[in-house]
Amino acid sequence: MQLNRLQQLFAKKQHHILNIYFTAGFPSLNDTESIILSLARAGVDLIEVGIPYSDPLADGPTIQQSGQKAIENGMTLSVLFEQLKIIRPQVEVPLVLMGYFNQVMQYGEKAFIEKCAEIGIDGLILPDLPLLEYETYYKNLVEEAGICINFLITPQTSEKRIRKVDELTNGFIYMVSNSSITGAKSEISEKQLTYFNYINEMNLTNPRLIGFGISNHETFKTACKYAQGAIIGSAFIKMLEHSDDLGEDINQFVKMIRGQNQN
């Protein structure tokens, strides 16, 4: 089967992969286009588009508040799909949708997957979809649609389960850096480095991106030493919140994360 944009990215790049998360519909309903285009121009490797949700259990206050604002702004999954349909042909950057499973259920699981494929969404992150449910009901649909599913692991995930995650994942493994909700911690500890090394030595099939607590050049650089790249969410949302020039500020933000010695 032909590789999608996400798989092509990992085929040609194994280091310093930068994935930026933003909540669709924040700060304004129609900012989706300018945020994605600016991020692509600034050279991020992939973009994670968050579907705003009223009760995002794995997320901290920054992402929850951006989601609430986005919902008030009128963002829905249908509106987002309309926006992405117009944006997709304008950029080559891989696009990953992140959302909670209830939203997928209400849209209709099959309809959701088909719509993603039709638009050209490359990957999915559904943090509360159980592995067994996925394997039993959705794996074939997702894979046949040419979409990558990206599961999470944490420092508490058992080795056996990590192997299972590696088997089911066909994009990247989202490595939660610490036991936390998003946006909670800002430094990387010795204990985390031990965990990163341990995962490194497991020789997993899928590339790994480290997320949660990556907020600046320092933490990005450290994460990139131990994995193929990293994911930044809350820090980017905080920046957007105070921005009066999205294009310029996004460009500056990405430069700041990449630092001087950009690959």
Place this chain on the structure above:
Amino acid sequence: MADIARKNTLSRTTSSYQVDDSGYYGEFGGAFIPEMLHPNVEELRNTYLDMMEEPNFKKEFNALLKDYVGRPTPLYFAKRLSEHYNAKIYLKREDLCHTGAHKINNTIGQILVAKRLGKKRIIAETGAGQHGVATATVCALMGIECVVYMGEVDIARQAPNVSRMKMLGAEVRPATSGSRTLKDATNEAIRDWINNPENTHYIIGSVVGPHPYPDMVARFQSVISEECIWQLEAAENRSYPDIVMACVGGGSNAAGMYYHYLDHPEVRLIAVEAAGLGVDSGESAATSVLGTKGIIHGSRTLLMQTPDGQIVEPYSISAGLDYPGIGPLHAHLISTKRAEAISITDDDALTAAFFLSRIEGIIPALETAHAFAALKYMDYRSTDVILINLSGRGDKDLDTYIKYLDRYAK
């Protein structure tokens, strides 16, 4: 490990209304949780049944229920209420439990689970504050640190319980997100658990959340109907009543009250929900009418949501019923028509609370008052034996009752 656990569960499943080997009641239940919660939930799933069936656990649990909680609670024949409604009405007096509601049956059980799992810190969510007080109480009893999450709105309307929790040594943390009620307190408690995965046990207060919580909580609460069986035998020379009634928010008092009657279809089960200002008013918590299938707090169940899947902020005068979902067991019972749902407005609940106070000398919790209000909307025969779970007492609601005293006390 998981496979072994599944077989164990399977062999113990004897009823179609019990949770199945994968954590479902029919199409409801499961464990839709972020990976961060998986190890803790999996540990519980693999151990809770063995733990609960272990003789020393049972001994300790039963001793505490007897000597500390004050069980068995009476099954009281409400003579004047029976004459008024022309039926034989018995009240299961959970309001006489230590801390004033059935909630402590579950917290006693779960604190013993937490101890056996080696946890040093307890978190809980609370709506009306009854579960928070019951959790703070067992934490004081065992000398374990306790943090209770409570919506800002609920902190304001259930002030006495907030003070009780503090006096018992618990820290009460306000939930300031979303609707600032029970749903959001639950979200915050889950987030705390994600941030503290190793030393903390989350004592969920109702039959909600990911599997195995709904089943574990129902089993701890099942002592209610277990007692009803022999108590009714003694009083009426029959084990099974015609009708069993309970109010349902998440549904823990109802789950305990129904538990031993589930597989006796001749016993009618009535689930009384909060209609708030009216089912069609936009200010309601009547999940069985307004809810659709979806996921809330890790469980596939019925919940109030927009067509886009955003969870709707419910409304009820009663903080304990102000929840946009119901436990998966109840979603299953209602959708298979094993249980009948009745929705009761704030107004009807207040009327019933004042009426019960005057006719039986019992001031019920606002949540409980909903169950009593349903009597006038039901069909029954004058020979019917009706059991109502008097799940909690009304002390905590006194501020609200005082506010409405002139209008309802006649």
